[in-house]
Amino acid sequence: MLRDKMVSESLLVNGLKERFGDSILETKIDREEVTHLINKERLVNICMFLKSDVRLKFNFLSDLLAVDYHPQVPRFEVIYHLYSIPHKHRLRLKIKIDEFEKAPSVTHIWRSSDWAEREAYDMLGIVFDKHPNLRRIYLPGDWDGFPLRKDYPLRGYKDRYNPFGEEKK
Amino acid sequence: MVKRKNKQEMAEKEEIIRTKEITLHMGPQHPSTHGVLHLILDMQGERIVKAEPDIGYLHRGTEKIAENLYYPQFVPYTDRLDYLSGMTNNLAYVQAVEKLLGIEITERAKYIRVVASELSRIGGHLLGVGAWALDLGAMTVLLYAFREREMVLDLLEMLCGARMTTNYMRIGGVRLDLPDGFKERCMEFATLLPKRVNDYEQLLTENRIWLKRNKGVGIISAEDAIDLGLSGPSLRGSGVKWDIRKDEPYLVYDRLDFDVPTGENGDCFDRYIVRIEEMRQAARIIKQALRDIPDGPVNVDMPEIVPPPKKDVYKNMESLIHHFKYVSHSFKVPPGEVYSSIESPKGELGFYIVSDGSEKPFRLKIRAPSFVNLQSIDHMCREEYLADVIAIVSSLDPVFGEVDK
Numbered sequence: 076m077l078r079d080k081m082v083s084e085s086l087l088v089n090g091l092k093e094r095f096g097d098s099i100l101e102t103k104i105d106r107e108e109v110t111h112l113i114n115k116e117r118l119v120n121i122c123m124f125l126k127s128d129v130r131l132k133f134n135f136l137s138d139l140l141a142v143d144y145h146p147q148v149p150r151f152e153v154i155y156h157l158y159s160i161p162h163k164h165r166l167r168l169k170i171k172i173d174e175f176e177k178a179p180s181v182t183h184i185w186r187s188s189d190w191a192e193r194e195a196y197d198m199l200g201i202v203f204d205k206h207p208n209l210r211r212i213y214l215p216g217d218w219d220g221f222p223l224r225k226d227y228p229l230r231g232y233k234d235r236y237n238p239f240g241e242e243k244k
Numbered sequence: 245m246v247k248r249k250n251k252q253e254m255a256e257k258e259e260i261i262r263t264k265e266i267t268l269h270m271g272p273q274h275p276s277t278h279g280v281l282h283l284i285l286d287m288q289g290e291r292i293v294k295a296e297p298d299i300g301y302l303h304r305g306t307e308k309i310a311e312n313l314y315y316p317q318f319v320p321y322t323d324r325l326d327y328l329s330g331m332t333n334n335l336a337y338v339q340a341v342e343k344l345l346g347i348e349i350t351e352r353a354k355y356i357r358v359v360a361s362e363l364s365r366i367g368g369h370l371l372g373v374g375a376w377a378l379d380l381g382a383m384t385v386l387l388y389a390f391r392e393r394e395m396v397l398d399l400l401e402m403l404c405g406a407r408m409t410t411n412y413m414r415i416g417g418v419r420l421d422l423p424d425g426f427k428e429r430c431m432e433f434a435t436l437l438p439k440r441v442n443d444y445e446q447l448l449t450e451n452r453i454w455l456k457r458n459k460g461v462g463i464i465s466a467e468d469a470i471d472l473g474l475s476g477p478s479l480r481g482s483g484v485k486w487d488i489r490k491d492e493p494y495l496v497y498d499r500l501d502f503d504v505p506t507g508e509n510g511d512c513f514d515r516y517i518v519r520i521e522e523m524r525q526a527a528r529i530i531k532q533a534l535r536d537i538p539d540g541p542v543n544v545d546m547p548e549i550v551p552p553p554k555k556d557v558y559k560n561m562e563s564l565i566h567h568f569k570y571v572s573h574s575f576k577v578p579p580g581e582v583y584s585s586i587e588s589p590k591g592e593l594g595f596y597i598v599s600d601g602s603e604k605p606f607r608l609k610i611r612a613p614s615f616v617n618l619q620s621i622d623h624m625c626r627e628e629y630l631a632d633v634i635a636i637v638s639s640l641d642p643v644f645g646e647v648d649k
Contacts (some may be wrong), residue, residue: 105580106343118354122538134470137585138611156583156596160484163491167583187473189617198307213300213648217609222308222605229312 077139084109087166095121108167111243115170115179122184124156125166133157133166134183139191141199145225150174153199155181172201200222265293268630270309272301276379276634279644283369283621284632286528292633295625297618302648308610314574315341316415318605323409325612328371329364332588333646334413338585339494341415341596344577347544354495355537357431360403360412361586362526362533366437367590368641369477369519369526371464376516376638377448378458385447392440396473402426411537416442416550416615417543420531427534433540434530442522448516458513462624475613476591477518478640482510488587512639519641548575574603589615590641610649 080199087109088102098117113121125133137156144150155168172178180189191220192203193212200221203209211218220227231239252263264287268301272282280301287316306325322337323330335357342349349357377400397407402423404412412419448454450558464474469482479486487504507514512629551570552563569575580600586592591613598607615641624636 106346106582108581110581128352129506135475137592138583138594138596138609139569140609154596156594160486165583185473186471187390187616187619190615198482211300213303215300229308229574 086130087164091121091125094124110166110167110169112169112171115172115176117182118168118179119181120169121156121168122181125204126184129132131166132159132161134188135160136185136191137165138182139188139195141195141201142223143199143223149176151199153178153201155197177202177204179204182206197221200224252552252579258626270633272298277637278642280648281637281644282590283637285625285630285633287630290629292625294629295622297621299615299618299644299647302644304649307610310603310605312327314565314603315577316570316574317416319607320409320411323411323611324645325615325649326368326588326590326593326643328358328643329361329368329409329589330410331360331364331412332368332586333369333594335361336584336586336588336593337595338413338415339584339586340582342582343576343582343584344597344599345415345548345549347416347557347576349417349498349544350541351538352421352540353535353542356418356422357413357541358470358495358497358500358533359530359537360400360418362488362529363399363430364410365397365526365589366523367400368643369523370640371394372443372586372589372641373448373516374410374518375490376641377454377474379634379638380454382447382451382454385444388440388443389448390433392437395436399430399433401425402429414543414550416546417541422515422543430530431534434527434534437527438524441520441527445520449520455513456611457514457632457635458639459511460509461512461628461632462639463509464620464624467569468623469510469620472623473579474591475617476587476589476621478521478617478620480505480513481507481515481518481639483508488585488592494586496536497529499536500529502529502532503573512635515639520622576601576603577605585611588613590643591617612646613647614640614644614649615649618642618647 087167091111095117098114099111100114101112119143125131135158137158139242140154141151142152148170151170151172153170176200180192190200192206192213193209195201197223228241231237231240232243246508249254265286269279270279270283270285282298284296284298285292295359297501306321307386319334319337320393322333325333370389370393374386377385404419427547441451464482466484469479470484485504485506490504495563502525505518507518547566551567556563557567575597579599581598583594583596585592593613594611595607599607625633
C-alpha cells in the first residue's frame with residue numbers, strides 16, 4: 076500500500092514535470108496531497124494532457140474554487156481538484172491571478188466545471204475567459220459585490236433590505 | 245361562397261394548432277422538486293428542449309460564515325447542508341479538520357462514526373426513495389419509508405438528542421459514548437431493515453407503472469456522467485464502480501465487508517435499484533461495525549482539542565481551565581491546506597480548508613454533491629417528456645440545503 080502511494084506520488088510529480096517542466100512554478104507534497112502551482116497560460120494544455128494521458132487519466136474534476144489572498148498580489152488563487160476514477164489518485168492544481176485578470180475556462184475539458192466556475196465568479200468575481208454562460212449562480216443578477224472576497228463585510232452592505240449592513244465606503 | 249368560408253376557417257384553425265416552443269417555470273414552489281428548485285423548461289409540445297435549473301433560493305453564505313467562526317463552532321452548521329443525513333456532513337468536516345491537525349482518532353470513535361453515518365445514509369435514502377415514489381403517485385411507499393425513518397431518527401436521537409439537525413461528531417471524536425441499549429436497538433433495526441426493503445421492492449421494483457415511469461427515462465452514459473461530475477448512487481447507476489468508501493477507505497471501511505452496487509443502463513430505474521441495494525449494504529455494515537466495536541475512549545486525549553467532560557469541569561481546576569480556553573479561544577490549527585472527501589448518501593462530499601495558523605479557517609470550500617449532480621439535469625431531461633422531469637429530479641435526489649449552501 077505504501078509502495079503504491081510512493082509510485083503514484085512520483086508519477087504525479089515527475090509525470091507532469093517531464094513534460095511541462097518550465098510551466099510548473101512550484102510543487103508541494105503536504106499531508107499526502109500533491110499540489111502544483113502552474114503557469115496560467117499553460118493551464119489548458121496541462122489539463123488536456125492530464126485528462127488524456129494513459130497513466131494519469133484525470134477524468135473527474137472534483138471541484139474548482141478560488142481563494143482570496145487580499146491584500147497580496149496577485150490576489151487570487153484558482154484551485155482545481157482532480158481525481159482519476161480508473162487510477163484512483165488525486166491532484167491539486169493552482170494558478171495565481173490578479174484582481175482584473177481573467178482565468179482560462181476549462182469547461183471544454185470537463186463540463187462539470189461549468190457551475191463551479193459560475194460559483195467562483197458569483198462569490199469572488201473571478202472572470203473565466205471563454206466560459207459559455209458566465210452569470211451569477213446563487214445571488215440575483217443585480218447583486219452588488221462579491222461576498223467571499225476578504226474585503227466584503229460579513230453582514231453585507233447597508234441598503235433598504237439590509238439595515239444592519241455596513242456603510243459602503 | 246360557403247366553401248370559401250370553410251377554407252378560410254380551416255386556415256385559421258391551422259394557425260391556431262401550430263405548435264411553438266414555450267418556456268415553463270417549474271418551481272421554486274412545487275411539491276415534487278424536493279425543495280426550492282426552480283427549473284426553466286424550454287418545451288416543444290410536451291418534449292423538453294432545454295432544462296435550466298435556477299438555484300440560490302436557500303443560499304445562506306455558509307462558506308463566509310465558516311471564515312468567521314472557530315473550527316469547533318462550525319460543526320453544527322454542517323448538518324444544515326444535507327439535512328436529511330446530518331451525520332455524514334459532520335463526518336466530512338471533522339475529518340478534514342483532523343487531517344489538517346494531523347490527529348488520529350480512537351478505534352472506538354471510528355466504529356461509532358461508521359454506525360452513525362450509515363444510519364444517516366439509510367435515513368437519507370429512505371426519504372429519497374419514498375419521496376420519489378410519492379412524486380410518481382405511489383403514496384404508500386412514502387408512508388412505509390417514514391415508518392423506518394422514524395426508527396432511524398429514534399436511534400439518532402439516542403446518540404445526539406436531535407432528530408433533524410443531528411450533530412454528534414466533534415473534532416477528535418464524538419460527543420458522548422453510545423448510550424445504554426443503543427447497540428441492541430440498532431442491531432434490531434439493522435436486522436429488520438432488509439426485510440422492510442424487500443417490502444418496498446415488492447411495491448415498486450416489479451410495479452408496471454413504476455417501470456414505465458423509470459425504465460429508459462433520463463439515460464446518462466458513464467462517460468457523460470463522469471464528464472458532468474456526477475457522483476454517488478447517481479453515477480453508479482450508470483455502471484461506474486466508484487465508491488470512496490472502497491477506493492480511498494476512511495475510518496474502518498477497509499475492514500468491513502460490503503458490496504458496491506452498480507447499474508447498467510444509467511436510467512432512473514438503475515439509480516433506484518442502486519439506492520435500494522445501498523440500504524441493504526448499509527444495514528450489513530452497521531451489523532459488522534456493532535459486532536467489532538472495541539471498548540475504549542471515544543475522544544482523543546488532547547485537552548485543548550476535546551474539552552473535558554462537564555462533571556470534571558466543576559471539580560477539577562485543570563479541567564475548568566481547559567474548558568474555558570476551548571470555549572473562549574478555541575485552538576490554533578497548523579497552517580496548510582487539505583481536501584478531504586467522503587462518500588455521502590448523495591455522492592462525493594468534500595471539504596477543502598485553507599488554514600493560516602489561526603483559530604478560524606482562512607477559506608473553507610464545500611464540494612456539495614447535490615450541487616454538482618444537479619448540473620446533469622439538462623443532459624438527462626433533453627428529449628424527455630415533461631412528466632419525466634419529475635422522475636429525473638427525484639432520481640438525482642438533490643437536497644437544497646446542500647445545493648444552495
